Ligand SMILES: Nc1ncnc2c1ncn2[C@@H]1O[C@H](COP(=O)(O)OP(=O)(O)OP(=O)(O)O)[C@@H](O)[C@H]1O
């Protein structure tokens with residue numbers, strides 16, 4: 001992949017923290033500024049990815065944690081090859097509503113799958129398409145789950161699972177302080193969006209200047 005590629009932003013956090021709300025708002029901001037972007041969600045945003053999303057979120061069949069992990073990795077690999085790389089080559093701002101950290105937090109810290117193994121698989125699936133910056137929305141799980149109103153396989157897990165996922169995300173952030181920026185997601189939507197834009201501009205501006 002060319003060095004002068006677009007930038008890749010990922011949004012992470014447990015359910016109901018505001019990832020989709022904030023990515024949509026950021027996209028509107030980019031559109032108004034005439035900045036070309038691609039918004040993708042994980043798992044999904046490719047034909048096979050969406051089929052895998054259905055299995056992961058709504059399948060009634062029993063899925064082992066390891067099988068679940070592998071399905072996320074397959075969806076990631078498909079998305080990277082079919083969408084992310086092309087968008088980055090076009091120099092788009094690529095916005096990912098969840099990405100590799102989610103598998104470490106949910107399947108690793110949350111469900112006990114070997115984290116070193118997930119890291120290896122993630123690296124294979126991502127290739128060079130590593131996030132330039134990751135915004136982690138942090139909030140107490142009960143607040144997020146009430147907001148979310150979802151009714152899928154992950155939402156239905158017990159509260160201690162969501163607590164482990166939250167703590168897992170915070171550990172990942174601590175280990176990657178340059179890439180991962182934490183935002184307190186209990187604030188109001190507009191204040192959070194201001195912070196999201198600030199973080200976006202901190203990675204977007206220098207690149208723009210360098211291109212001239
Ligand atoms: N800062 C906020 N304060 C109060 N409510 C919020 C805030 N951000 C989002 N919401 C509301 O919470 C609900 C969940 O938000 P959203 O769908 O953006 O979360 P999400 O992180 O994408 O969740 P999921 O992981 O389930 O996809 C929505 O109804 C949204 O309007």
Ligand SMILES: [Mg+2]
Nearest residue numbers: 019020021097
């Ligand atoms: Mg969402």
